[in-house]
Amino acid sequence: xxxxxxxPKYLVTQMGNDKSxxxxxxLGHDTMYWYKQDSKKFxxxxxxxxxKELIINETVPNRFSPKSPDxxxxxxxxxxxxxxxxAVYFCASSRSAxxxxxxxxxxxxxxxxx
Amino acid sequence: xxxxxQHPSTLSVQEGDSAVIKCTYxxxxxxxxxxxxxxxxxxxxxxxxxxxxxxxKKDQRIAVTLNKTAKHFSLHIxxxxxxxxAVYFCAAVNYGxxxxxxxxTRLSVLP
Numbered sequence: 001x002x003x004x005x006x007x008p009k010y011l012v013t014q015m016g017n018d019k020s021x022x023x024x025x026x027l028g029h030d031t032m033y034w035y036k037q038d039s040k041k042f043x044x045x046x047x048x049x050x051x052k053e054l055i056i057n058e059t060v061p062n063r064f065s066p067k068s069p070d071x072x073x074x075x076x077x078x079x080x081x082x083x084x085x086x087a088v089y090f091c092a093s094s095r096s097a098x099x100x101x102x103x104x105x106x107x108x109x110x111x112x113x114x
Numbered sequence: 115x116x117x118x119x120q121h122p123s124t125l126s127v128q129e130g131d132s133a134v135i136k137c138t139y140x141x142x143x144x145x146x147x148x149x150x151x152x153x154x155x156x157x158x159x160x161x162x163x164x165x166x167x168x169x170x171k172k173d174q175r176i177a178v179t180l181n182k183t184a185k186h187f188s189l190h191i192x193x194x195x196x197x198x199x200a201v202y203f204c205a206a207v208n209y210g211x212x213x214x215x216x217x218x219t220r221l222s223v224l225p
Binding site: 004040041042043044045048056058090092097098099100101102103104105106107108 | 145146148150152155156157158159160163165201203207208209210211212213215217218
């Protein structure tokens with residue numbers, strides 16, 4: 001059983017399109033995250049949700065809109081895709097939002113903008 | 115805010131040798147330091163972590179040491195095997211704050 005699962009694994013699309021990435025965790029965790037990993041492998045947090053409520057928004061353009069229908073799911077919708085959005089996006093979860101808890105990552109969604 | 119540096123950026127070792135990766139952090143209030151291993155096409159996987167009230171932690175071939183005074187912590191892998199080849203990330207975090215990751219170390223274990 002996959003603990004944190006993301007779909008799709010690959011996403012290739014044209015500039016200007018709108019796309020969504022879905023994430024689900026079956027660990028019973030309260031907190032979920034979205035990270036962006038650029039071509040140099042640098043991992044940077046984008047958003048964090050605790051019990052369906054947004055707690056971190058790290059200066060991400062408002063073209064990115066996360067949605068958490070319940071605490072086991074955190075989806076990421078991206079409008080008007082730009083070339084610079086090409087990256088690998090990782091979903092993660094942790095037991096609580098304290099910050100000093102292990103985070104469990106999914107296997108990522110590789111987004112390529114043509 | 116927190117800033118984490120990680121060295122070296124790439125590391126090649128012969129199978130059976132030891133590998134050491136070092137991270138330094140800037141925020142003296144950081145109190146949790148996890149290490150992650152990322153294999154090709156996979157997400158980062160936690161391999162070991164240490165909290166600020168502990169100086170060293172071991173798990174089989176992997177160990178982490180923490181020097182709070184100098185604000186650095188290190189990952190030690192002994193008896194390296196080809197399957198240890200991956201990108202390793204350290205992170206530092208204070209309670210209530212985000213994880214701040216280092217830039218990663220690409221470890222290659224040569225057979």
